[in-house]
Amino acid sequence: MSSTVTSERLLQVSIWRGGDDGRLVQYEIETRENQTVLDVVTEIQRRLEPSLAYRFACRVGVCGSCAMTVNGRPRWTCRTHVKNVVEDHALTIEPLRNLPKIKDLVCDLAPFIDTFKRAGAPFSGSNTRHEKPAAVKPDSPLRVAADAALQCINCAVCYSACDVVSWNPDYIGPAGLNRAWTLVNDVRHNRREHLYVAQRLTAIVLAPLVLIHLVLILYAIEGGLSAGEILGRTRGHLGWAAFYSLFVITAALHAPIGLRNVIVEWTRLPRRWIDALAVTLGCVLLVLGLRAVVAIY
Structure with a gap:
C-alpha cells in the first residue's frame, strides 16, 4: 500500500463488527x-x-477471498479503489449478504459452496485413466460456450448480489447455475445421458400403452363387464401377458428415473443414496408388476 499522503482529509470508514447481531463501528x-x-x-x-477479522489472500483479484460489501454493493476489495466508490469521504464496509456472519467481515461460505453440490458440480470424466484424454478443440461451439463460465473464481459476489437468493435461500444462485452450465458444455463430462435417453424412450413407450389400457377398461365397463370378467377374458392370453409385461418393465424403468430427478432437485441427499433408492423402487415395481402378470396369465 502506498504511503504517499495526497490529502489531509480523513476517510470516514464504517465497518461491521460482530456476528449477525453486530453493528457498524466508525x-x-x-x-x-x-x-x-x-x-x-x-x-x-x-x-x-x-481484533478485526477479515479474509484475504492473493491481493490481485485471483482468489476472490477478500469479497465484501462496500457501500451496499458486493465487490472484490483488492481490486476496488477507494476513489471509485467513496461517497462524501465515507465508506461503509460490511460482510457479504445472503450468508451467515461468523465475525466482523468473515462469512460462513458453507451455504454458497453447497449450491455447487446441488448443481452437480463434481466433474465426472467419461474416459477412464486407462484411456486417452478426450480431445477438445478450442474453437468448438461447446468449448466457446463454456469459456466465459470458466472464469468463475467462486468469490460469492454474485451470490451476495442476487435478490432472488435473498427472497428464497433455497434458490441455487448464479454461481451454481454457472457451474452447471460449464458441465453441460463440457464434452468430457459424463452427464448421465443414458438416464435422460432412457426416461424419454420409456415415456414414448408408456404413452400408447396407458392409452390402450384406459380405452380397453372404459370399453369393458361400458359393456357391463365386471373386474372379474375382465380378468377372466385376459387369463391365459399370451398377447395380454406380453402387453402388460411390457407395461410393467417400462414403468419400472421410467418411474424411478423421474423420482430420482425430483429428489436430486429438491433435496440435498447424497447422490449414492438417491441412486440406491431409485434402483430399489425400480426392482420393487418390476417384481410386483411381473408377479401380477404371472398371476393373471
Whole structure:
C-alpha cells in the first residue's frame, strides 16, 4: 500500500463488527494515493483494531477471498479503489449478504459452496485413466460456450448480489447455475445421458400403452363387464401377458428415473443414496408388476 499522503482529509470508514447481531463501528484513516478498499481494512486492522477479522489472500483479484460489501454493493476489495466508490469521504464496509456472519467481515461460505453440490458440480470424466484424454478443440461451439463460465473464481459476489437468493435461500444462485452450465458444455463430462435417453424412450413407450389400457377398461365397463370378467377374458392370453409385461418393465424403468430427478432437485441427499433408492423402487415395481402378470396369465 502506498504511503504517499495526497490529502489531509480523513476517510470516514464504517465497518461491521460482530456476528449477525453486530453493528457498524466508525474509524478514521488518511486518504492515500491508489488506495484500495482492502488497503483500508488492512490499515485499520494493523493500526486501530487488531481484533478485526477479515479474509484475504492473493491481493490481485485471483482468489476472490477478500469479497465484501462496500457501500451496499458486493465487490472484490483488492481490486476496488477507494476513489471509485467513496461517497462524501465515507465508506461503509460490511460482510457479504445472503450468508451467515461468523465475525466482523468473515462469512460462513458453507451455504454458497453447497449450491455447487446441488448443481452437480463434481466433474465426472467419461474416459477412464486407462484411456486417452478426450480431445477438445478450442474453437468448438461447446468449448466457446463454456469459456466465459470458466472464469468463475467462486468469490460469492454474485451470490451476495442476487435478490432472488435473498427472497428464497433455497434458490441455487448464479454461481451454481454457472457451474452447471460449464458441465453441460463440457464434452468430457459424463452427464448421465443414458438416464435422460432412457426416461424419454420409456415415456414414448408408456404413452400408447396407458392409452390402450384406459380405452380397453372404459370399453369393458361400458359393456357391463365386471373386474372379474375382465380378468377372466385376459387369463391365459399370451398377447395380454406380453402387453402388460411390457407395461410393467417400462414403468419400472421410467418411474424411478423421474423420482430420482425430483429428489436430486429438491433435496440435498447424497447422490449414492438417491441412486440406491431409485434402483430399489425400480426392482420393487418390476417384481410386483411381473408377479401380477404371472398371476393373471
